[in-house]
Amino acid sequence: MNLATAGIVTILRNTMKSGKSPNGVADRSSAHITRREALKKTVVFSTSFLTAGWLNSLQAKSPEIEFSKDGLHFLAIGDFGSGNANQKAVAQGMATFAKTLNAPLTAVLALGDNFYGKHTPERFTNHFEEMYSKDGLDCPFYACLGNHDYGPKYDSNQGPAKAQIQLDYAKDNPQSRWKMPAKWYSLELPNAKKPLVKIIFLDGNTIEGSLTPQEKLAQKRFLEAELKKKTGARWQWVVSHFPMFSETVKRGDNSKLIEQMGEYLKTNPISFFLTGHDHNLQHLEAEGFKTSFVISGAGGAGLYDVKPSTRGFTEKILGFTHLHVARDKTTVQFIDTESRCLHAFQRSLKGKVEVISKAG
Ligand SMILES: [Fe+2]
Secondary structure (H helix, E strand, C coil), X not given: CCHHHCCEEEECCCCCCCCCCCCCHHHHHCCCCCHHHXXXXXXXXXXXXXXXXXXXXXXXXXXXXXXXXXXXXEEEECCCCCCCHHHHHHHHHHHHHHHHCCCCEEEEEECCCCCCCCCXXXXXXXXXXXXXXXXXXXXXXXXXXXXXXXXXXXXXXXXXXXXXXXXHHHHHCCXXXXXXXXXXXXXXXXXXXXXXXXXXXXXXXXXXXXXXXHHHHHHHHHHHHHHHCCCCCCEEEEECCCCCCCCECCCCCCHHHHHHHHHHHHCCCCCEEEEXXXXXXXXXXXXXXXXXXXXXXXXXXXXXXECCCCCEXXXXXXXXXXXXXXXXXXXXXXXXXXXXXXXXEEEECCCCEEEECCCC
16 A cells, blocks of 8 residues: 555644745644644544544554655664563564565664663673564664663662663674664764754653763753754654653653653754653654654563553554654554554654545
8 A cells, every 4th residue: 555545634733834944843833723623623523543542453454665765764662671572573573574665774763671670791682683683674773771771779770880781882882783872862864964864862861870960961951952953854853761741541641751851842843752661652742742752662561551542543562663754754654563554644844744544
């Protein structure tokens, strides 16, 4: 199925005017209706979607694999470092899917909680190098740190040393696919000379024994400088472990993080905020925000219950997220270990979001 010809349900921003901003900031500010109103209308008028949510696994289909050659392919996984059969199933699903694409992956985005429990040297071999087959996944894995990567008391008691092991491994093994140049960093891909997408990786940890007050301040300054810095990239994404918005039953929205990060997202052209931490798959569009929120935390740990949502797609299932970023649109697919696409959407550079569904 070609996504462009699929039954497309257009949501959100349907009354927004075109603006000059290439990233949609100006477009969204002229909305005549709120995003929540737009979502409500969508849910009411779309017969393809359940009223309790946008799409569920009953409507799963094969993922799209044909994309424009000028774009870049990414996979995103979080909360994968269990070392168990769940992680293996997702890893195999990723490799299988990647091999079907018409172009190689540019990178895998590792969204944190990369290693649960005590970190020992052989875990990089067993739970990373050998877990993710080079046959299909022969690309850099750019990683950020989750709460379990600091090994607080509930995990391994390794504290900051656990994070340092991951930073050191990247530094000492430049030939490895494991990439973690710092606790926070940014990348322009495919290269800094002619970038299509800029990705800012953050360490969102606030738990005791993670970032020091000095590090928190340094990271804040880094983020503000990065957002101010000129880039040739048409797209800007932020990657961090902790979601701002979530429909996980026992968690929900993180008001502290919304307060901390909200203004940055509202005042800058960030099209995607990609996170893990909640062990499920979610795509949410939050009222008042122009950013699309993706949670891809189903990479191998035990799953968390989700609520159905009028803000988007939620599914308690093992899997990963595929992103294809092209000049004028990014396509996002949520894929399970059985190679089924559970939910897909496209986002234009101007910020129009279209949920893609097979007609009928
Ligand atoms: Fe986490």
